[in-house]
Amino acid sequence: MYGGAITGNKADSSGGGGVFLIGTTNSVVTAPSFTMHGGTISNNTAGASDGGGGGVYVGVKCSFTMDGGTITGNKATATGNISCGHGGGIYSERGVTVGNVKITGNNSTFEGGGIYGKGAITLTDATVTDNNQYDVYYDGKESTTPELTVSGLVQAGYYANYDWKLPILVSGALNDDSVIRVGVRDGIKPNAGGSLLIAEPASGVTLRAENFKADAADCVTSLGDDGKVYLVPCTHEMDDTGYTCSKCGTTFDARVGESAYYQTLTKAFDAARGNTVTLLRDVTLTGNCSSDTYSATLDLNGKTVSSDRYYICVGGGNKPNTLTVKDSG
Numbered sequence: 001m002y003g004g005a006i007t008g009n010k011a012d013s014s015g016g017g018g019v020f021l022i023g024t025t026n027s028v029v030t031a032p033s034f035t036m037h038g039g040t041i042s043n044n045t046a047g048a049s050d051g052g053g054g055g056v057y058v059g060v061k062c063s064f065t066m067d068g069g070t071i072t073g074n075k076a077t078a079t080g081n082i083s084c085g086h087g088g089g090i091y092s093e094r095g096v097t098v099g100n101v102k103i104t105g106n107n108s109t110f111e112g113g114g115i116y117g118k119g120a121i122t123l124t125d126a127t128v129t130d131n132n133q134y135d136v137y138y139d140g141k142e143s144t145t146p147e148l149t150v151s152g153l154v155q156a157g158y159y160a161n162y163d164w165k166l167p168i169l170v171s172g173a174l175n176d177d178s179v180i181r182v183g184v185r186d187g188i189k190p191n192a193g194g195s196l197l198i199a200e201p202a203s204g205v206t207l208r209a210e211n212f213k214a215d216a217a218d219c220v221t222s223l224g225d226d227g228k229v230y231l232v233p234c235t236h237e238m239d240d241t242g243y244t245c246s247k248c249g250t251t252f253d254a255r256v257g258e259s260a261y262y263q264t265l266t267k268a269f270d271a272a273r274g275n276t277v278t279l280l281r282d283v284t285l286t287g288n289c290s291s292d293t294y295s296a297t298l299d300l301n302g303k304t305v306s307s308d309r310y311y312i313c314v315g316g317g318n319k320p321n322t323l324t325v326k327d328s329g
Contacts, residue, residue: 005040016057017044023061032059052076053091063095076108085109094119103128112137134159152190157181168199171231183215195230243280279303281305285310299326
């Protein structure tokens with residue numbers, strides 16, 4: 001398809017509000033592929049109960065390529081089931097290649113507002129921004145090859161589900177203005193002193209850590225000696241607010257000791273083990289704070305703790321532990 005518009009269409013009970021490519025692994029018929037040069041895929045809706053693809057649905061063995069153009073304002077919904085409705089712009093079981101394309105302002109009920117993929121995704125000179133539920137969401141199986149390949153001027157957010165085994169492959173030089181935001185689940189992010197491989201270059205390509213931003217609390221990106229980009233724990237430095245890190249932008253409620261920062265007072269108490277917990281800003285408790293084994297010291301630091309139904313508890317049963325509160329009116 002050269003130019004033109006696919007707009008205002010609706011698939012009430014299936015994927016692919018605008019474009020629907022379907023094929024199965026055991027099909028004897030050649031699965032379809034679709035290439036669109038320029039044009040617009042906009043304001044389409046898919047209401048699939050087990051999939052999505054408001055703009056484009058790419059089935060097993062199928063492929064979709066777009067060279068130039070825009071995918072915008074599409075929606076993948078799933079009435080009554082918030083765990084479905086993937087890929088507001090594109091839902092892909094296999095292969096997606098887009099170049100010089102803008103994928104913006106798309107929405108999904110669950111995952112991948114821009115692109116939801118279970119197979120390889122290639123972005124060249126592409127903008128995938130301002131989509132909900134993450135711009136590019138990979139939900140495929142563990143792979144020995146990268147599933148996201150980027151080059152040129154790329155603005156996008158990338159989130160890999162559950163098992164992060166697939167660093168981004170940078171196949172060609174990234175423009176200085178390229179920003180790829182990388183998010184991972186809390187359970188996958190690097191532990192203290194560890195690192196997590198984020199991006200690796202193809203032969204002859206040089207990477208810059210500045211092209212990658214961490215969408216993971218307590219983390220920043222760093223260029224390794226091997227030329228690859230890693231996600232590493234942030235060595236926090238608070239800005240003028242006293243509770244926001246100037247490096248990673250994470251906000252914290254409390255500090256344990258002099259350098260261990262926690263996003264909630266509850267987590268700080270869990271980790272304190274007898275060390276002083278210092279409040280960094282006014283907080284309203286969202287969970288109980290407890291120290292069953294150790295006595296605890298809370299330095300209010302001129303700040304206030306408010307609570308509706310949660311509490312701070314030290315000791316339990318016949319354990320005679322003490323809560324010491326500093327700087328308290």
